[in-house]
Amino acid sequence: MPKRIQSSGRNIVLSVRDFCEREKDNNAPLIPFGNVRQRVAAKTGISEKTLNKAPTLSSTKAEMQNWIINKGLSYLPTMVKAQLYKIIKEHKEAPIYEADQMLQAHCHKVARLPPYHCELNAIEFMWSLVKRRVANKNVGQETNNIVNLAEEAFQSITAEDWQKQCEHVRHIEDKLRERDVYMDAEMDRFIIELNNESDTESDSSSEDSSDSDYSSLAIHMDHAYSK
Structure with missing residues (x-):
């Protein structure tokens, strides 16, 4: 077959x-x-x-x-x-x-967005603006008119609207870059010291000796998690 x-x-x-x-x-x-x-x-x-x-x-x-x-x-x-x-x-x-x-x-430059960061996509903000303008005019309107309202909302978008949203995205980018610097500084403040002697101990060690092994782990952290 x-x-x-x-x-x-x-x-x-x-x-x-x-x-x-x-x-x-x-x-x-x-x-x-x-x-x-x-x-x-x-x-x-x-x-x-x-x-x-x-x-x-x-x-x-x-x-x-x-x-x-x-x-x-x-x-x-x-x-x-x-x-x-x-x-x-x-x-x-x-x-x-x-x-x-x-x-x-057609002389256009292609730029791709980083994944999982919709806040860096100006189109997301523009789409939100269009939906708000449709919602503002949709009070008491029939469902069939939503398409017309959406088209009117798209036509109402101006170059100034795009500029404003793009500047907002740049502001978010600057904030994220600042946080990256702070994150690197905070991570450098974590100092973890391990006692390598625990690797040479036998598997038959007692519970008391195991407790002493854990006490040899010294962690120095200046970061306050309550912030």
């Missing part, structure tokens, strides 16, 4: 078939044959970023070796995966996103 194709595999097969049918109906290549990466990405539905992705530690040893060879690099046959991965990390390229290329083609 033929082996059943997994759902992810079926999706790729269907995507390739759809691409070929569209190309046949077009009577011409949808993407030039020389653009191999773009054609493969369009056929399979897999982004160019995924196709260019470098192996990770979870990849097989053969995948790592093939990647190194394709990059024109060399490795020793005796190398283990950790050593191969070190070569990969030193030579892997930064990911290239299609959206970045489109924006750069």
Whole structure:
């Protein structure tokens, strides 16, 4: 009995078939044959970023070796995966996103936000401003009018609004940098001294001797947790 194709595999097969049918109906290549990466990405539905992705530690040893060879690099046959991965990390390229290329083609500079810090995203503050303006006009209004109110709120956003929110984000960034300096200073004030003699004691030591081992741990802290 033929082996059943997994759902992810079926999706790729269907995507390739759809691409070929569209190309046949077009009577011409949808993407030039020389653009191999773009054609493969369009056929399979897999982004160019995924196709260019470098192996990770979870990849097989053969995948790592093939990647190194394709990059024109060399490795020793005796190398283990950790050593191969070190070569990969030193030579892997930064990911290239299609959206970045489109924006750069129109003279836009792409800036990415740090993860898990929505307070550093000016768009979050602008979105909050839009929702407030919609809520202020939504008293007694029908639900169908919310779309119109939202469009009016978006159109009411000015360059001054953006400037104000961006300045607010810069203010938060400055505060976070100040806290980082204080945190480093506080961490340096923690001095932990361990008595290495406890490592040489036998496992048959008594409870009294164990208590004395704990007493040899000296911790000097000037930080007051009540603050």
